[in-house]
Amino acid sequence: MASSPPVDLQLAHDHGLSTDEYNQxxxxxxxxxxxxxxxxxxxxxxxxCSYKSSRRFLRRLPTTGPAILQGPGENAGIxxxxxxxxxxxxxxxxxxxxxIEPYHGxxxxxxxxxxxxxxMGARPVAxxxxxxxxxxxxxxxxxxVKGVVAGIGGYGNSxxxxxxxxxxxxxxxxxxxxxxxxxxxxxxxxxxxxRARAAxxxxxxxxxxxxxxxxxxxxxxxxxxxxxxxxSEELRPAVQVGDPFTENVLIEACLxxxxxxxxxxxxxxxxxxxxxxxxEMADRGEAGIVLTLDNVPTREEEITPYELLLSESQERMLxxxxxxxxxxxxxxxxxxxxxxxxxxxxxxxxxxxTIWHGEEVVRIPVPALTSEAPVYERRAEQPPDLxxxxxxxxxxxxxxxxxxxxxxxxxxxxxxxxKEWVYRQYDSLVGGNTVVQPGSDAAIIRLKESDKGIGxxxxxxxxxxxxxxxxxxxxxxxxxxxxxxxxxAKPIALSDCLNFGNPEKPEVMWQFTQxxxxxxxxxxxxxxxxxSGNVSFYNETDGRAxxxxxxxAMVGILEDVTQHVTQWFKHAGDIIVxxxxxxEELGASEYLAIIHEQERGVPPMLDLEREKQLQQLCLQxxxxxxxxxxxxxxxxxxxxxxxxSCITNPHSALGARVSxxxxxxxxxxxxxxxxxxxxxxVQPDRWPRxxxxxxxxxxxxTVLGEVGGTELxxxxxxxxxxxSLRNQWRAALxxxxx
Amino acid sequence: xxxxxxTFPGSNDDRDAWYCLETxxxxxxxxxxxxxxxxxxxxxxxxxxxxxxxxxxxxxALARFSPIMHSVVDFANAGGPVLGVCNGFxxxxxxxxxxxxxxxxxxxxxxxxxxxxRVETTRTRFTSACSAGECLSxxxxxxxxxxxxxxDTVQSLTDNDQIVFRYVNEAGEAERAANPNGALHxxxxxxxxxxxxxxxxxHPEHAVEALLGGEDGRKLFTSVFA
Numbered sequence: 001m002a003s004s005p006p007v008d009l010q011l012a013h014d015h016g017l018s019t020d021e022y023n024q025x026x027x028x029x030x031x032x033x034x035x036x037x038x039x040x041x042x043x044x045x046x047x048x049c050s051y052k053s054s055r056r057f058l059r060r061l062p063t064t065g066p067a068i069l070q071g072p073g074e075n076a077g078i079x080x081x082x083x084x085x086x087x088x089x090x091x092x093x094x095x096x097x098x099x100i101e102p103y104h105g106x107x108x109x110x111x112x113x114x115x116x117x118x119x120m121g122a123r124p125v126a127x128x129x130x131x132x133x134x135x136x137x138x139x140x141x142x143x144x145v146k147g148v149v150a151g152i153g154g155y156g157n158s159x160x161x162x163x164x165x166x167x168x169x170x171x172x173x174x175x176x177x178x179x180x181x182x183x184x185x186x187x188x189x190x191x192x193x194x195r196a197r198a199a200x201x202x203x204x205x206x207x208x209x210x211x212x213x214x215x216x217x218x219x220x221x222x223x224x225x226x227x228x229x230x231x232s233e234e235l236r237p238a239v240q241v242g243d244p245f246t247e248n249v250l251i252e253a254c255l256x257x258x259x260x261x262x263x264x265x266x267x268x269x270x271x272x273x274x275x276x277x278x279x280e281m282a283d284r285g286e287a288g289i290v291l292t293l294d295n296v297p298t299r300e301e302e303i304t305p306y307e308l309l310l311s312e313s314q315e316r317m318l319x320x321x322x323x324x325x326x327x328x329x330x331x332x333x334x335x336x337x338x339x340x341x342x343x344x345x346x347x348x349x350x351x352x353x354t355i356w357h358g359e360e361v362v363r364i365p366v367p368a369l370t371s372e373a374p375v376y377e378r379r380a381e382q383p384p385d386l387x388x389x390x391x392x393x394x395x396x397x398x399x400x401x402x403x404x405x406x407x408x409x410x411x412x413x414x415x416x417x418x419k420e421w422v423y424r425q426y427d428s429l430v431g432g433n434t435v436v437q438p439g440s441d442a443a444i445i446r447l448k449e450s451d452k453g454i455g456x457x458x459x460x461x462x463x464x465x466x467x468x469x470x471x472x473x474x475x476x477x478x479x480x481x482x483x484x485x486x487x488x489a490k491p492i493a494l495s496d497c498l499n500f501g502n503p504e505k506p507e508v509m510w511q512f513t514q515x516x517x518x519x520x521x522x523x524x525x526x527x528x529x530x531x532s533g534n535v536s537f538y539n540e541t542d543g544r545a546x547x548x549x550x551x552x553a554m555v556g557i558l559e560d561v562t563q564h565v566t567q568w569f570k571h572a573g574d575i576i577v578x579x580x581x582x583x584e585e586l587g588a589s590e591y592l593a594i595i596h597e598q599e600r601g602v603p604p605m606l607d608l609e610r611e612k613q614l615q616q617l618c619l620q621x622x623x624x625x626x627x628x629x630x631x632x633x634x635x636x637x638x639x640x641x642x643x644x645s646c647i648t649n650p651h652s653a654l655g656a657r658v659s660x661x662x663x664x665x666x667x668x669x670x671x672x673x674x675x676x677x678x679x680x681x682v683q684p685d686r687w688p689r690x691x692x693x694x695x696x697x698x699x700x701x702t703v704l705g706e707v708g709g710t711e712l713x714x715x716x717x718x719x720x721x722x723x724s725l726r727n728q729w730r731a732a733l734x735x736x737x738x
Numbered sequence: 739x740x741x742x743x744x745t746f747p748g749s750n751d752d753r754d755a756w757y758c759l760e761t762x763x764x765x766x767x768x769x770x771x772x773x774x775x776x777x778x779x780x781x782x783x784x785x786x787x788x789x790x791x792x793x794x795x796x797x798x799a800l801a802r803f804s805p806i807m808h809s810v811v812d813f814a815n816a817g818g819p820v821l822g823v824c825n826g827f828x829x830x831x832x833x834x835x836x837x838x839x840x841x842x843x844x845x846x847x848x849x850x851x852x853x854x855x856r857v858e859t860t861r862t863r864f865t866s867a868c869s870a871g872e873c874l875s876x877x878x879x880x881x882x883x884x885x886x887x888x889x890d891t892v893q894s895l896t897d898n899d900q901i902v903f904r905y906v907n908e909a910g911e912a913e914r915a916a917n918p919n920g921a922l923h924x925x926x927x928x929x930x931x932x933x934x935x936x937x938x939x940x941h942p943e944h945a946v947e948a949l950l951g952g953e954d955g956r957k958l959f960t961s962v963f964a
Contacts, residue, residue: 153848158789160750245792249747425848427879429944432754446949
């Protein structure tokens, strides 16, 4: 203990605590904290663990519904799938570690989200991710992309959970602060859900998995809850190192353990490691917990109690077992050659206590670290330049002379180009459930236990959010839902990963609150619940915040997985129809950004009721197997959606002949991003029935033309070889990542 | 017919192989634990894909020392059918049951995609239901699938009809562009002189259901029991 530095206000500041927060600690304890206690407070009160800036606003989100078995507050959310099955899922950020050390940052992001899922008793069956990098020609981008993708693959492939989809965006707003958001979904029996609660006085607390090292100390407080600057590289030792092999056997061991009636609660040691897992379990169980730190398995000698409490070494779990079941628990972990050591027990004193060499080094009331942690009502103000950035004078925007060239440019821009270079590095097949691999609007997996399927989609257009965070966030929700609906999966619930800048800045806080309201309103109209998620603040470097990025990961259900729909055209002779209406909207579009190099205007308008109607129609049509293909119209507008319908078939391209009517500007008609639109193709004999459905709902639609031939022809505007477009689109990303 | 699928720590496709055999193909299938030596009377064995022992040291290098591998080697030497898929192929090479070795893909990246492979010989226990020259669509997913062997070994593989599969293009030609990992002579799978032990990088157990993309992989299994 002699080596512990004296605890004072300066040391508290070094731990990221404010003067007020330090005073509150002294007041709560009635004394100065020990060095270990200061460490515990600093991580538990960090933004990352405490949600102190966001908590008030998150309460606005709808979190319940008839199919919701578990909303926010546990390791993950849970949705009832029927037939006794449940889907357990969550998305989580690992942004700062991935920027500092891309391979291990991304890899441990995958490892962490997997543990959140299997700790609830679910076998992980599908992972997705949302990645945002800086401009593709920025000097660091290429290496960051390669490192992150290799990390996700290196961990995900080895651990044996398929990566079935995701999204990748490039924007200079992320040049110095990339985003790595990882999602995993698992399947559990609805009557065998495990929760992270410590209950039953005297029940043993068991540590399982990897030994504790000195890696990742203060990951939550210093890495995830602060802005970046030029010295951030020095934080590299705060990034954890992952071992997917240990995770692989840990998953099997934990799931095997859960077959038996041996445990009361279980939680992974994620951010803030042993501290947060034990404190949060005690909090949920309204109990106390005492740990003897001398018993924690370690990787190195002379590791201090402070380090044991704060280490974020990976692949570790904390279990509260039933009294007397210790040996049975150990036997399961023995089989898998993993450690299982009793390190403490549940108490009834409501305290988090830790013992080191017989001496109590931490003694803190659990609520002081959880429900009584500081909550802030931070000031929110609209950014002063927003109104100016929302101005867009279309009359001053020249029309392109060659629309074929514009289309080809858009299809090779990194945000629209094929992401095959990325996803072919991921095992998307292991587990044997992948019905639709990466490359369509939504990933689809089947449930071996039934006829059902699950659709998953991840979305956020952060340019929309930068120009209108309310509408941008609402569009992220409806686009995720639309991706599912066009694929035949009924949207049920979502997990959100809210990536923003420094919440102490009023304009960032304004973006955040607007985004929350946008998510709420979209969810309420579409009858969706937010069941889990994560807030990542302080995504800024040298004072410059990232574009607001509320990433939405949504889950939907197919009653019959064989009714799924993919986005590419299937047969020559099919009729091509546009569902929805096109308006003269070019604000915030990819076309405006790439061709005219302007990121301004307002994002397309959104009519939530109309959107809901459209999605219900798509679901009905897929149940009746009316669609040959269905594809959401998004970045790049109708022309890109048509091209993608021609070229995204994994095997080959198929042409189409269409004509577009209307008196809009041709560039708005072709490349505008009006919402609530879907390009579908339908066999001629099924068209009358589909027409009936459309007319019954008074949904606007336009017959565009017919599938067939080797060219994409948009009459009067462009005619171009589909195979040539496909080759350009496929090769673009890899070529630009040299 | 009773099949055994070995579970090493780090195996990933063991459950998929089990599902393929037991549920899709209606066989009796059991998982064999790597610490055991008892083969439970199985009549055919699959060494599944995955990352046994994390692929630490070298893919398949540690798994060959598992207690179960002694029994698998005896079983193979007695003529029992043994199929090694991906990591299983790597383990068979490490164990000396198959010649050659598998090294990092030429691209240095993990690759997951559906490929076309051509059946080069139908004399093995796992290709007797195929026709020679037939092309099968089967996915690969590996980072270390580049098959290599010295010149003499390749010559003897050729002389003894031990090359079982090659990567080919849509026209069925084993050209360079159709080679996903840089394997010598586009080799995707080989057999022992007896034809009872086959190793390949593609995953036939992931190509047995139309819903999941194709059924061509069934033939490797039906060759043994049909």
